[in-house]
Amino acid sequence: MILIAVGNTRTLLARTQDGVHFDSTSVATALPPTKILQQPGLTWLNALNREAVALGGVVPAALAAWREVLSTAAVREPDPGFFRRAVPHDYHPPESLGFDRRCCLLAAAMDCPRQDSIVIDMGTVITIDLLAGGHFRGGRILPGITMSLRSLHQGTALLPEVVLGSATEMLGNNTSDAIQAGIIHLFTDALRGAIADYRQRSPQAQILITGGDAECWQPGIPGSFYQPHLLLRGFYLWIQGDAPP
Numbered sequence: 001m002i003l004i005a006v007g008n009t010r011t012l013l014a015r016t017q018d019g020v021h022f023d024s025t026s027v028a029t030a031l032p033p034t035k036i037l038q039q040p041g042l043t044w045l046n047a048l049n050r051e052a053v054a055l056g057g058v059v060p061a062a063l064a065a066w067r068e069v070l071s072t073a074a075v076r077e078p079d080p081g082f083f084r085r086a087v088p089h090d091y092h093p094p095e096s097l098g099f100d101r102r103c104c105l106l107a108a109a110m111d112c113p114r115q116d117s118i119v120i121d122m123g124t125v126i127t128i129d130l131l132a133g134g135h136f137r138g139g140r141i142l143p144g145i146t147m148s149l150r151s152l153h154q155g156t157a158l159l160p161e162v163v164l165g166s167a168t169e170m171l172g173n174n175t176s177d178a179i180q181a182g183i184i185h186l187f188t189d190a191l192r193g194a195i196a197d198y199r200q201r202s203p204q205a206q207i208l209i210t211g212g213d214a215e216c217w218q219p220g221i222p223g224s225f226y227q228p229h230l231l232l233r234g235f236y237l238w239i240q241g242d243a244p245p
């Protein structure tokens with residue numbers, strides 16, 4: 001099966017036989033699908049007309065462009081009804097819950113059915129969601145790391161656009177270090193704070209962390225597990241669960 005998952009910054013293109021191992025790559029969502037399909041190295045995408053293709057995401061215009069390009073392939077899109085049965089929730093309106101959040105929650109719910117989970121997705125935007133007693137209990141949406149750094153530059157005359165290094169000083173003594181200290185401590189505190197709050201509700205919840213910025217932030221979140229393929233795993237389970245018998 002080929003999975004195409006459209007995020008706000010990156011589109012994941014993945015192929016899997018067993019739903020556990022994913023041969024995946026990511027490309028800029030801003031690129032039109034026709035251009036993406038012409039990229040060298042993405043040769044397995046030639047299988048698009050022979051294999052089942054699953055399409056999902058959180059950027060409606062990009063999804064529409066993919067639908068047009070894939071019109072000859074057997075495209076499958078996830079059914080919200082399956083999600084609602086697998087992960088009951090009170091989100092309102094229910095259809096507004098983002099596709100990427102659903103995939104990660106579904107993976108946690110189906111792979112660890114007796115375990116509560118705090119699911120942190122550090123993508124364009126950061127989401128921190130609580131799955132407890134098999135139900136999605138709600139979450140928090142925060143600006144992402146790159147988005148936050150960019151907004152400091154775009155909203156001011158004097159602040160440069162900074163790339164985060166490994167500086168974690170408490171007190172910055174130049175503009176770049178002060179911004180880095182601000183962002184690193186802001187998000188470390190926000191993540192730890194959310195975990196502490198959610199654990200009042202679910203003391204045993206495991207912490208799963210995924211998304212483009214997760215790998216470098218995981219060490220700052222004690223006890224968390226980095227799950228690079230959480231979204232793809234959930235997407236696969238969703239499409240399989242949906243399949244007609």
Ligand SMILES: Nc1ncnc2c1ncn2[C@@H]1O[C@H](COP(=O)(O)OP(=O)(O)O)[C@@H](O)[C@H]1O
Nearest residue numbers: 007008009010122123124125144146211212213
């Ligand atoms: N090659 C890359 N291009 C863009 N952003 C990247 C890349 N690698 C890591 N990142 C980081 O990952 C974040 C995007 O995460 P990702 O999970 O791909 O987001 P989304 O699913 O929202 O598209 C960016 O904010 C950026 O900080």
Ligand SMILES: CC(C)(COP(=O)(O)O)[C@@H](O)C(=O)NCCC(=O)O
Nearest residue numbers: 007008058096097098100123124125
């Ligand atoms: C919260 C998100 C922007 C995260 O997107 P991402 O950072 O993964 O691109 C996305 O899940 C979304 O557009 N959600 C819709 C609103 C909601 O979940 O309530």
Ligand SMILES: [K+]
Nearest residue numbers: 121123124125
């Ligand atoms: K995200």
